Amino acid sequence: MSGQILSKSSGFFDDYIHKPGEDKSSTHYCPGCGHGILHKLIAEALVDNDATEKAVFVSPVGCSVFAYYYFNAGNFQAAHGRAPAVATGIKRSLPDSVVISYQGDGDLAAIGGNEILHAANRGEAISVFFVNNGIYGMTGGQMAPTTLVGTKTTTTPYGRTLRNEGYPIQMAEIIASLKAPVYVERVMMADTKSINAARKAVRKAIKNQVEKKGFSFVEILSTCPTGWKMTPVQSQEWLISTYQEHFPLGVLKDISDQVEPLNLDHNYAELSQVPTLIDLPKENFEVHKENIPDVVDEEIIVAGFGGQGVLTLGVWLSEMGMREDLNVSWIPSYGPEMRGGTANCNVKMSTKRIGAPVIAHPTVLIVMNKPSLDKYGETLVENGIMLYDSSLMGDDLERTDIVKIPVPATKIANELGNTRISNVIFLGVLTGLSDFLDESVVRNTLPMIFKKRHLLDINLKAFERGLEISRAYKK
Amino acid sequence: MAKQLIKGNEAIVKGAILAGCRAYFGYPITPASEIAHAAARYMPLVGGTFLQAESEIAAINMVYGSAGTGMRVMTASSSPGMSLKQEGISYIAGAELPCVIVDIMRAGPGLGNIAPEQSDYHQMVKGGGHGNYKNIVLAPNSAQEMCDLTILAFDLADKYRNPAVVLADGFIGQMMEPVQFPEPTTEFIDKNWVVRGINEDRENLISSIEIDPDDLERHNEKLQKKYAFIAHKEVRVETYEIEDAEYVLIGYGIVSRLIQTAVDQLRNEGVKVGMLRPITLMPFPTEIISKLGDNPNIKGIFVSELSNGQMVEDVRLAINGRKKVWFHGRMGGNIPTTQELVDELKKHMKEQS
Numbered sequence A: 001m002s003g004q005i006l007s008k009s010s011g012f013f014d015d016y017i018h019k020p021g022e023d024k025s026s027t028h029y030c031p032g033c034g035h036g037i038l039h040k041l042i043a044e045a046l047v048d049n050d051a052t053e054k055a056v057f058v059s060p061v062g063c064s065v066f067a068y069y070y071f072n073a074g075n076f077q078a079a080h081g082r083a084p085a086v087a088t089g090i091k092r093s094l095p096d097s098v099v100i101s102y103q104g105d106g107d108l109a110a111i112g113g114n115e116i117l118h119a120a121n122r123g124e125a126i127s128v129f130f131v132n133n134g135i136y137g138m139t140g141g142q143m144a145p146t147t148l149v150g151t152k153t154t155t156t157p158y159g160r161t162l163r164n165e166g167y168p169i170q171m172a173e174i175i176a177s178l179k180a181p182v183y184v185e186r187v188m189m190a191d192t193k194s195i196n197a198a199r200k201a202v203r204k205a206i207k208n209q210v211e212k213k214g215f216s217f218v219e220i221l222s223t224c225p226t227g228w229k230m231t232p233v234q235s236q237e238w239l240i241s242t243y244q245e246h247f248p249l250g251v252l253k254d255i256s257d258q259v260e261p262l263n264l265d266h267n268y269a270e271l272s273q274v275p276t277l278i279d280l281p282k283e284n285f286e287v288h289k290e291n292i293p294d295v296v297d298e299e300i301i302v303a304g305f306g307g308q309g310v311l312t313l314g315v316w317l318s319e320m321g322m323r324e325d326l327n328v329s330w331i332p333s334y335g336p337e338m339r340g341g342t343a344n345c346n347v348k349m350s351t352k353r354i355g356a357p358v359i360a361h362p363t364v365l366i367v368m369n370k371p372s373l374d375k376y377g378e379t380l381v382e383n384g385i386m387l388y389d390s391s392l393m394g395d396d397l398e399r400t401d402i403v404k405i406p407v408p409a410t411k412i413a414n415e416l417g418n419t420r421i422s423n424v425i426f427l428g429v430l431t432g433l434s435d436f437l438d439e440s441v442v443r444n445t446l447p448m449i450f451k452k453r454h455l456l457d458i459n460l461k462a463f464e465r466g467l468e469i470s471r472a473y474k475k
Numbered sequence B: 001m002a003k004q005l006i007k008g009n010e011a012i013v014k015g016a017i018l019a020g021c022r023a024y025f026g027y028p029i030t031p032a033s034e035i036a037h038a039a040a041r042y043m044p045l046v047g048g049t050f051l052q053a054e055s056e057i058a059a060i061n062m063v064y065g066s067a068g069t070g071m072r073v074m075t076a077s078s079s080p081g082m083s084l085k086q087e088g089i090s091y092i093a094g095a096e097l098p099c100v101i102v103d104i105m106r107a108g109p110g111l112g113n114i115a116p117e118q119s120d121y122h123q124m125v126k127g128g129g130h131g132n133y134k135n136i137v138l139a140p141n142s143a144q145e146m147c148d149l150t151i152l153a154f155d156l157a158d159k160y161r162n163p164a165v166v167l168a169d170g171f172i173g174q175m176m177e178p179v180q181f182p183e184p185t186t187e188f189i190d191k192n193w194v195v196r197g198i199n200e201d202r203e204n205l206i207s208s209i210e211i212d213p214d215d216l217e218r219h220n221e222k223l224q225k226k227y228a229f230i231a232h233k234e235v236r237v238e239t240y241e242i243e244d245a246e247y248v249l250i251g252y253g254i255v256s257r258l259i260q261t262a263v264d265q266l267r268n269e270g271v272k273v274g275m276l277r278p279i280t281l282m283p284f285p286t287e288i289i290s291k292l293g294d295n296p297n298i299k300g301i302f303v304s305e306l307s308n309g310q311m312v313e314d315v316r317l318a319i320n321g322r323k324k325v326w327f328h329g330r331m332g333g334n335i336p337t338t339q340e341l342v343d344e345l346k347k348h349m350k351e352q353s
């Protein structure tokens, strides 16, 4: 713990209000630590760009975990590596703010590799400051993904090897290879000259955001005398003599002058408009239950191949039931039920509250292919109704205790010129046969389902053909 | 407003938007993807944010950022994705940020399959991530409740500055039922702790760090007090035919729907059974269940879950040995038939007599 490294800029709090304990004025950084210098550059840049009021600062996990003690900004502290995601959440919610994601090399280049890559790739309009000090400072001098080959750390006691840990990762180059970022530069904080260059880069990254230019990324080669076991002066010399050779300085990408400011504003809808915008019906439908018996308790399985409109027929039945003030539930083939390539759905329609939505023994079975007949034929209750597509299968179900209705649905649908309307023919037959489907309700609902005139016409025809078939049978 | 026939997963999104949610961050996974689809469709229409994140880890951290600005924000996923979110949820709970997290549970462990299970009970109700925290957990059993409990989740999250989870299963998510949607929420709790990038709240800090053990202990104690208060105030259950019941069946989510049918069937056969359905899993209805332990009419308690028996542990703690507690679970994505539940209960009744 050292004394006052940060000479006060108004980009810093006067008193470090978030710092616990008595001492509200000294920083927690070691002497010669690069974080302190970079903090100062960022604070100045915020002031220079008139951005302190709008600033929201995201502190990472690492030695700079307490950066929020200092910055005179709205502050967030993020999980290890996740600062770019947190910054994304903030910026998307506060498009006018100036969001800073500040991260170390373990944080950004190791555990947070995915978050930084995608925030950059989306071109989040934030400023990222990436402190590359070649080591994990906070946790006791372990290897960072940026540690040079040969360097001894507490987790590479024999020196980093290519064989075991690979090359030091060059984040600025990776980020600059992406299309979205507008500005990527690598700088160093070693001597006056390099710090001045760093100052300019930091300013630019913040200015870009103030001007709504998009994603800016500054990698800062930085000292860690404690972790490196060097004096502050030796550390600065080492940056110059050795480290920068592996991480070449300079602007890797800058298109900030060529891009237009982003429009990040939200156009929140009027509350009164919201229900319509999310497709909620304005008015309630009319309920017609006059022609429906006092007690209804139907369990319907519709089954066939995918593409035959099996699930849709189930939804229509539920829709009709709802308009008859019945309780309804619809559940599609889902999970293990899907085995065997057939689609099916379970529809319950009842005057009672519906418990299990899953049907073991249907009262009505509509089967549109042979596998479905084989699968469900035996499950139908005694006196249950089975409608089957007689143009696709024969009736070889040896049951005499049920009502079997052959419906040449596919044949009729083809005659009418559209194979896909066979499900409406079944709807017609069931409407004619059952007491729980009110013909007028079905007729009135069809136009709401088929909004296009030509579709409605052909489907109404199909419905009529279904009704005709039903007339051969008693209700 | 009018009734609409709608899938549970979609009802969640419409409910959320009516509750004022204007930001959704998520990563696709079956069987929760319809939630992302609906959010992707509707959020832009109301001027909100929909963002497909690069992972569930990123998504929950985006939620952290957005919630810290005071936004009503949500994410949704299914079990494997929830495992990834646990780190972020722990931070959200630690920083006391309100948000809504939807878990449409599927079968595990590992990749498992996409069929329904209730095996995330432990990770969602007990904490799941590191630290002494709890989520508020609501368990809908219908499309209507997918809407209503999502709205309630936003209100409770704001009220208690706590993550609130809507814990449902693949069945409730896929099921279509009529839903009566409410009018949009107009009254919101004032949040003076948020960071909005303006002068007024510049001294606010969104953080879960407390470096001093005494401070952190105090923070933890405060959290425990909050959870105790929630347990006192917010327990919700549904009971069915329970007044004169000799056997009480307990289940949540889809299982409660099966139990309801089983109760009807058993009542028809003259067996005095009833159902107790926890609607809130955190807070768990410990006291209500504990009272069953003192009820002389009750001969046994039967718990069913789509799991290896996770909630039943809490039932047993509440009953504390005073009654027999039987368990019947299915795993792997299978669900019991109502007949199966009836037979299981009868087997235990017979053993007992």
Ligand SMILES: Cc1ncc(C[n+]2csc(CCOP(=O)(O)OP(=O)(O)O)c2C)c(N)n1
Pocket: A061, A062, A063, A064, A080, A103, A104, A105, A106, A107, A108, A131, A133, A135, A136, A137, A138, A139, A144
């Ligand atoms: C999930 C998780 N894993 C590990 C840690 C422990 N940890 C804290 S800081 C850190 C390394 C930080 O290194 P770097 O990002 O280079 O920052 P520096 O300390 O060097 O500034 C690690 C591994 C953690 N806090 N969270």
